[in-house]
Amino acid sequence: MVPAEVALVVCLVAGVPVPTPVVVAAEALAVSVLAVEAAVLVRLWRRARGRGSGGWEAVREAVRGAVPAGVRRAVAHEARAVASLARWAARRPHGVGAGDAAAGYAAGQAPMVYGLLFVAVVETVGMAVLLPWPVVHLVVLVLDVWGVVMVLGLHAACVVRPHVVGADGSLRVRYGALVDVRVPAGRIVSARVEHRFPEGRMLRAEGGVMDLAVGGRTTVTVELDAPVEVVRPLGGRERARVLRFCADDPRAAVAALRGAGGVRAAARAG
Numbered sequence: 001m002v003p004a005e006v007a008l009v010v011c012l013v014a015g016v017p018v019p020t021p022v023v024v025a026a027e028a029l030a031v032s033v034l035a036v037e038a039a040v041l042v043r044l045w046r047r048a049r050g051r052g053s054g055g056w057e058a059v060r061e062a063v064r065g066a067v068p069a070g071v072r073r074a075v076a077h078e079a080r081a082v083a084s085l086a087r088w089a090a091r092r093p094h095g096v097g098a099g100d101a102a103a104g105y106a107a108g109q110a111p112m113v114y115g116l117l118f119v120a121v122v123e124t125v126g127m128a129v130l131l132p133w134p135v136v137h138l139v140v141l142v143l144d145v146w147g148v149v150m151v152l153g154l155h156a157a158c159v160v161r162p163h164v165v166g167a168d169g170s171l172r173v174r175y176g177a178l179v180d181v182r183v184p185a186g187r188i189v190s191a192r193v194e195h196r197f198p199e200g201r202m203l204r205a206e207g208g209v210m211d212l213a214v215g216g217r218t219t220v221t222v223e224l225d226a227p228v229e230v231v232r233p234l235g236g237r238e239r240a241r242v243l244r245f246c247a248d249d250p251r252a253a254v255a256a257l258r259g260a261g262g263v264r265a266a267a268r269a270g
Contacts, residue, residue, distance in 0.1 A: 080177035081153030088156040099167030101256035108215035205238035214246035
């Protein structure tokens with residue numbers, strides 16, 4: 001509904017003749033959809049309140065019931081990406097406590113990210129010069145600027161959310177605010193430096209193996225005694241016993257795992 005509404009507004013502003021019945025029907029449909037969504041949210045909120053939930057908890061339950069998980073996760077990711085810009089500026093990493101070792105991975109994608117930023121900025125400037133209609137110009141400018149912020153926010157999230165080797169030997173494998181796989185202490189059978197170049201998506205979890213590539217490669221392979229849960233960016237869930245991920249300094253990451261007792265003694269001796 002939202003893209004259709006935007007397209008209709010752009011056509012009207014640009015002077016494209018749109019029949020009046022089409023405009024009326026489109027607006028009536030938009031109002032009807034919003035009314036149905038509001039009614040569903042109110043009904044779910046009342047049901048949650050009837051079960052004894054507090055005000056904000058009832059609101060959260062209503063949103064969880066009415067909004068698809070993928071949409072909620074996408075919106076939450078955008079919010080975390082914007083918040084990551086502030087953390088990046090303040091040099092405050094997320095989830096790294098006292099005694100923990102951080103293993104960064106953002107350097108491998110930095111050239112691509114900055115290339116995308118350059119292209120996005122050039123497009124923003126080009127559209128600002130070429131578009132003659134003020135309203136269309138404003139809409140496109142907002143979308144372009146938001147795109148630049150999101151690209152930079154994605155990279156900032158990767159910088160401030162590194163992999164973490166806990167002081168207790170636990171492991172946290174991450175990619176920005178999109179992927180966060182936790183391995184409890186004592187579950188790692190082996191950890192080694194291994195350069196691989198998996199094909200396909202950035203995150204692939206199939207057959208008990210997770211490949212989390214950055215810049216098209218992984219540099220560390222960790223084997224576990226039992227599978228752990230891997231949650232995809234839009235909420236899909238898989239199980240993986242072998243984790244392959246990228247670290248800027250893979251030797252330091254493996255050494256941190258062994259030094260913290262994250263790898264079993266028998267595996268280290270072997």
